[in-house]
Structure formats: C-alpha cells, structure tokens
Amino acid sequence: MQVPYYYHALINKTTMNKIVIIPLIGLLFVFSTYSAFAHSYGAISPASIPAIYLNTKQRPMTIAQPPNTLSQKAKIHLGKQLFEDTNLSKSGEMACSTCHQASMGFSDGRDFSLDNQGTPLPYNTPSIQYVAFNYYFGWTARFPHLQEHLDALMTNPKLMDRNWPELSQKIKQNDIYVQLFNNAGYDEISRTTISDAIIQYEYSLAKPSRYDLYILGDKQQFSEKENLGYSLFKEFGCSSCHQGKNLGGNLRQKFGVMKSYFNEHNKIEERDLGYYTTTLKDEDRFYFRVPSLRNVTNTAPYFHDGSAKTLAMAIEIMFVYQLGIKPSDTDINLIESFLHTLEPVE
Numbered sequence: 001m002q003v004p005y006y007y008h009a010l011i012n013k014t015t016m017n018k019i020v021i022i023p024l025i026g027l028l029f030v031f032s033t034y035s036a037f038a039h040s041y042g043a044i045s046p047a048s049i050p051a052i053y054l055n056t057k058q059r060p061m062t063i064a065q066p067p068n069t070l071s072q073k074a075k076i077h078l079g080k081q082l083f084e085d086t087n088l089s090k091s092g093e094m095a096c097s098t099c100h101q102a103s104m105g106f107s108d109g110r111d112f113s114l115d116n117q118g119t120p121l122p123y124n125t126p127s128i129q130y131v132a133f134n135y136y137f138g139w140t141a142r143f144p145h146l147q148e149h150l151d152a153l154m155t156n157p158k159l160m161d162r163n164w165p166e167l168s169q170k171i172k173q174n175d176i177y178v179q180l181f182n183n184a185g186y187d188e189i190s191r192t193t194i195s196d197a198i199i200q201y202e203y204s205l206a207k208p209s210r211y212d213l214y215i216l217g218d219k220q221q222f223s224e225k226e227n228l229g230y231s232l233f234k235e236f237g238c239s240s241c242h243q244g245k246n247l248g249g250n251l252r253q254k255f256g257v258m259k260s261y262f263n264e265h266n267k268i269e270e271r272d273l274g275y276y277t278t279t280l281k282d283e284d285r286f287y288f289r290v291p292s293l294r295n296v297t298n299t300a301p302y303f304h305d306g307s308a309k310t311l312a313m314a315i316e317i318m319f320v321y322q323l324g325i326k327p328s329d330t331d332i333n334l335i336e337s338f339l340h341t342l343e344p345v346e
C-alpha cells in the first residue's frame with residue numbers, strides 16, 4: 001500500500017528504527033522494527049493492549065517512495081475529477097462525491113444515503129478521508145482491497161451500474177479526460193488506470209492532524225483537556241480496539257461485547273448481523289470493523305446504522321456496550337475533546 005506523501009515528509013523527522021520494549025503481564029514483548037512507521041504512529045500505549053489483541057495479524061505498512069510529484073499531482077487531480085463526475089454512473093446522476101462529500105468529512109450526514117432508485121442503502125456512508133490506512137474495507141471489513149470494493153461499487157446496478165469496458169469507452173470519447181490521463185502518465189484508459197487515479201486521490205486526502213504532530217513529539221499541540229481525554233481514551237481501553245495509526249481500521253470486533261446492543265434498540269436487521277452476512281458463520285455474528293476515529297468529529301451520524309446521532313452518544317454507547325462502564329459526563333466530554341485532535345490540519 002502506498003502511503004500519502006504528506007506522512008512521508010513528516011515521518012522523516014522522527015527517529016526511525018526505534019525498538020520499544022514493553023513489560024506486559026509479566027512478560028517482555030519486544031516490538032522490533034517491523035515498521036518504524038507504525039511505531040511513530042503507535043497511537044496507543046502498547047502496554048494498554050490486552051494480550052488477546054496482540055495475536056491479531058499485524059501487517060507492516062510500507063513507506064511510500066517519495067513520489068514523482070508532477071505525475072503524482074496529475075494523478076490526484078484526475079482522480080478528483082473522476083470522483084466528482086456524475087458521468088461515472090450510468091444514470092448520469094450519481095458521483096462518488098454525492099455520498100462522500102468533502103464538506104462533511106467525506107460522508108453525507110444522512111443515516112443512509114439513497115441508491116439510484118431512491119431507496120436507502122443498508123449501511124451508513126462512512127468517511128473515506130483516511131481510507132489509506134484501513135486494512136480492510138466496508139463496515140464489516142469484507143473487502144480486502146480497495147480495487148475489489150471499487151469493482152463492486154461500479155457494477156452494482158443500484159449504484160454506478162457500469163461495466164468497466166463501457167465506462168472506459170465513454171471516458172475515451174472525452175478529449176479533456178484523454179489529456180488528463182496523458183498528463184498523469186497513464187498509457188491507457190482502463191479499469192486499472194481509472195481505479196488507480198481514484199485511489200490515488202483517496203490516499204491524498206489523508207492529511208496529518210494535531211494528533212500526529214503530538215505523537216511526533218510536539219506536546220504543545222494538545223490543550224489540557226485534550227491531554228486528559230487522551231489519557232482516558234487509553235486508560236478505559238478504547239485504544240484496545242481503536243488502535244494503530246488510524247485509531248481503528250485494522251480489527252474486526254463484536255458490537256455489543258458486554259451486552260447486546262441491538263435487542264435493546266431496534267429490531268435486528270440483516271445489516272446488524274455484521275460479518276455473518278458474508279460468512280454465515282455464527283462466530284461472525286455482530287462483528288464489525290473497528291472504524292478509524294480520524295476526523296470522526298465531522299462525520300455524524302455514527303455506527304453502521306447511523307443510530308448514534310451525536311458523537312457524545314456514540315462515546316457513551318461504546319462505554320456501556322463495549323466496555324461495560326457507565327461513564328460520567330466529564331469522561332465523555334474529555335474524550336470528545338481528544339477526538340477533535342484527530343481532525344485534519346492543512
């Protein structure tokens with residue numbers, strides 16, 4: 001996976017090849033240099049991770065080569081045009097940006113976006129701003145690669161309703177696009193190059209936040225409240241699930257660890273069954289991807305079903321159903337302050 005170059009620039013300022021040794025449950029876990037990058041962004045204090053999570057597959061993030069900036073910029077520019085172009089859909093009415101709106105943290109503020117028939121989609125539209133750092137895609141993490149996700153989306157009759165040859169043909173008839181593909185250094189217009197440009201654009205959205213600067217050593221970035229909120233986030237164990245560079249995006253976990261979330265709210269819909277809908281295995285029932293918390297302050301409503309209308313509600317639900325703790329208003333408030341440090345800064 002290519003990491004956006006903004007991060008590359010930042011990361012060079014940090015000490016690479018750190019070795020961190022953490023005593024945990026009487027054992028010494030040696031985190032070697034599987035990825036200096038992951039360390040610098042080790043959002044969590046590793047000592048707070050329950051041992052069970054240490055078994056999860058840790059995939060090293062590769063650090064991108066510094067991009068050839070001219071063609072990189074041209075790819076991102078092209079990707080943005082495609083992302084915002086309603087001609088990507090057969091109906092001519094639906095662009096990626098219809099649902100992933102820049103002004104709303106690249107989601108759309110609705111519980112459910114509408115498909116091209118006007119019917120609500122089964123899942124809430126997630127932000128795609130930090131998709132570059134997710135390991136798997138979709139609420140239930142059923143897509144291992146962005147390409148597969150894009151294939152599904154393009155060919156879905158209720159969404160883009162396209163096939164790749166037809167779409168490539170249409171784009172080839174547009175002189176402006178032909179020029180843009182040339183500028184980007186692509187030698188053809190095809191599934192591969194259209195997807196690459198869109199994905200490069202998505203990666204380019206992953207801007208650093210104050211949190212990143214803090215992790216890189218600039219402790220002045222956090223106010224006292226934010227500092228306290230960050231401590232609580234780690235101490236209560238939010239970071240056992242919302243972990244790593246993206247504070248999420250790398251684990252699947254049950255929604256309702258301590259008690260069932262769904263029975264107490266609405267009747268259980270198919271979407272609530274989580275990863276079970278893909279595997280039909282009982283052990284996957286109610287399992288969802290732990291979402292990234294980056295930019296979460298801008299992407300209400302929350303959860304796969306949009307059932308938490310405010311961030312404070314989402315935090316409280318997490319305390320009760322994931323941790324079995326009744327939080328005070330102050331706890332919620334401080335953690336919410338901390339989450340503001342995850343907003344992108346230009």
Ligand code: HEC
Nearest residue numbers: 095096099113114121123124125126128131134137138139
């Ligand atoms: C009609 C609304 C809608 C449109 C149009 C749309 N999306 Fe989405 N997008 C969604 C929803 C809903 C999900 C969650 C799907 C799921 O979990 O199965 C999603 C998920 C995603 C994800 C995965 C995010 C993650 O972290 O898992 C990416 C990437 C994405 N969309 C990119 C795109 C691109 C690129 C386009 C245009 C080609 C597009 N979307 C068009 C609604 C939309």
Ligand code: HEC
Nearest residue numbers: 238241253255288289290291302303304314315318319322
């Ligand atoms: C046991 C794992 C686990 C723990 C612990 C946990 N979360 Fe979550 N979190 C999840 C999962 C899974 C979801 C997705 C729920 C869904 O799909 O609807 C989620 C969703 C969220 C969301 C909504 C994100 C969005 O984009 O909709 C927020 C905010 C959040 N968690 C914050 C927290 C905070 C704050 C804590 C600590 C008080 C915490 N979480 C503890 C697993 C966990």
